Amino acid sequence: MKAVVYHGAFDVRVENVEDPTIQHPLDAIIRITTANICGSDLHPYEGRAEMDSGMVIGHENMGIVEEVGAGVERIKVGDRVSVPFNLACGSCRNCNDGYTSACLRANPSGMPGAGYGYPMMGPYWGGQAELLRVPWADFNLLELPQGTEHENDFTMLSDIFPTGYHGTELAQVSPGKSVVVFGAGPVGIMAAHSAMLRGASQVFVVDKESDRLALAERYGATAIDFSKVDVEEAVLDLTDGFGADCGVEAVGYQAHDAAGDEHPEMVLDNLVRTVRATGHIGVVGVYNPVDPHAATDEAKKGRIAFDFGTAFTKGISIGTGQCPVKKYNRELRDLIIRGRATPGDIVSHEVSLDDAPDAYDKFDKRVDGYTKVLLRPSA
Numbered sequence: 268m269k270a271v272v273y274h275g276a277f278d279v280r281v282e283n284v285e286d287p288t289i290q291h292p293l294d295a296i297i298r299i300t301t302a303n304i305c306g307s308d309l310h311p312y313e314g315r316a317e318m319d320s321g322m323v324i325g326h327e328n329m330g331i332v333e334e335v336g337a338g339v340e341r342i343k344v345g346d347r348v349s350v351p352f353n354l355a356c357g358s359c360r361n362c363n364d365g366y367t368s369a370c371l372r373a374n375p376s377g378m379p380g381a382g383y384g385y386p387m388m389g390p391y392w393g394g395q396a397e398l399l400r401v402p403w404a405d406f407n408l409l410e411l412p413q414g415t416e417h418e419n420d421f422t423m424l425s426d427i428f429p430t431g432y433h434g435t436e437l438a439q440v441s442p443g444k445s446v447v448v449f450g451a452g453p454v455g456i457m458a459a460h461s462a463m464l465r466g467a468s469q470v471f472v473v474d475k476e477s478d479r480l481a482l483a484e485r486y487g488a489t490a491i492d493f494s495k496v497d498v499e500e501a502v503l504d505l506t507d508g509f510g511a512d513c514g515v516e517a518v519g520y521q522a523h524d525a526a527g528d529e530h531p532e533m534v535l536d537n538l539v540r541t542v543r544a545t546g547h548i549g550v551v552g553v554y555n556p557v558d559p560h561a562a563t564d565e566a567k568k569g570r571i572a573f574d575f576g577t578a579f580t581k582g583i584s585i586g587t588g589q590c591p592v593k594k595y596n597r598e599l600r601d602l603i604i605r606g607r608a609t610p611g612d613i614v615s616h617e618v619s620l621d622d623a624p625d626a627y628d629k630f631d632k633r634v635d636g637y638t639k640v641l642l643r644p645s646a
């Protein structure tokens with residue numbers, strides 16, 4: 268099959284590799300109809316997260332079931348399915364508690380949590396390819412209505428729509444709350460969309476990329492351009508001096524200032540300043556325990572020096588971590604089917620698998636409005 272293969276920093280190539288096969292009775296093979304490039308893929312792409320050369324990349328996958336192992340009973344050949352980016356066994360203690368993001372059995376390294384085509388998430392190949400092997404298929408796969416309708420919306424169910432939603436869950440967004448979201452990338456925009464769906468009274472989205480801020484406004488948010496205004500002043504002004512009830516971090520360890528210089532503590536500091544006393548913060552942007560290319564020696568060891576003193580004094584709660592996609596994807600799917608959610612509106616480019624290297628380059632440079640790229644391996 269054809270696949271996008273990782274060879275090192277700024278080097279992904281479309282190559283012919285072995286077709287995946289059923290290796291265990293609970294496996295399924297999916298023919299990929301859509302695989303998205305994610306902001307998280309840029310971490311290995313930029314050489315900021317170590318990944319084995321030769322690995323097929325891609326964790327945002329959907330498609331049609333091509334083959335199932337002898338032990339698969341619920342999922343059938345021909346089903347249209349979304350593949351959550353968390354790869355989970357379904358029977359360990361964390362899976363039983365709903366934390367498929369911290370499965371204790373799927374990652375042979377012993378680390379909690381596994382995934383497809385991603386650093387430290389196990390040996391599993393990704394889905395930026397014609398075919399994908401899915402272990403524990405009955406547990407992991409989410410069925411979708413047959414056909415091709417809502418393809419661009421459903422493809423957001425594997426990661427960023429549930430992840431944005433998870434940010435609002437950690438931030439305890441409920442009807443009437445005010446919400447400040449940092450980052451107008453796909454995850455931040457999905458957090459803003461989710462906050463609206465949960466009945467927020469106002470949602471602010473902070474970034475400096477004007478095309479992304481415009482997209483956030485299309486989802487009903489108020490844009491705040493941090494390169495033009497003081498974010499703390501802006502949020503306090505808009506909330507009668509109180510600050511927002513809830514804050515979502517959708518930027519991660521590469522947070523930077525208007526000039527582009529990295530300050531990994533910058534967004535956490537801004538959240539502590541703009542969320543009111545006793546408010547809640549959800550951090551879904553990624554922070555790593557080791558980051559050899561970080562801006563400071565402390566950050567190289569994963570130690571992010573943000574204003575925890577003020578966070579404590581204000582009594583702010585902070586939730587963090589990978590999204591357990593299965594906790595939300597069924598309900599989010601149904602919001603799409605019933606016309607209440609439209610996550611696919613963020614798609615900026617739809618390209619063939621052959622164009623993936625060019626799309627990575629442009630998405631990484633944030634040129635030509637590259638916000639969310641979909642690959643169509645069967646095109």
Ligand SMILES: NC(=O)c1ccc[n+]([C@@H]2O[C@H](COP(=O)([O-])OP(=O)(O)OC[C@H]3O[C@@H](n4cnc5c(N)ncnc54)[C@H](O)[C@@H]3O)[C@@H](O)[C@H]2O)c1
Pocket residue numbers: 305306307426427430449450451452453454455473474475476479493517518519520521522523524533534550551552553588589590
């Ligand atoms: N927790 C999870 O399960 C999970 C899942 C998917 C993605 N993620 C992570 O979420 C983060 C966002 O993902 P994405 O795909 O939207 O990434 P992205 O890189 O496309 O977007 C990040 C945005 O943050 C903006 N930004 C940078 N510095 C900022 C600052 N100081 N203030 C405000 N905005 C700033 C950038 O301009 C950019 O638009 C990444 O760290 C990604 O790895 C986490």
Ligand SMILES: [Zn+2]
Pocket residue numbers: 305306307308326327352426427
């Ligand atoms: Zn992703």
Ligand SMILES: [Zn+2]
Pocket residue numbers: 355356357358359360361362363369370371372373
């Ligand atoms: Zn498990």
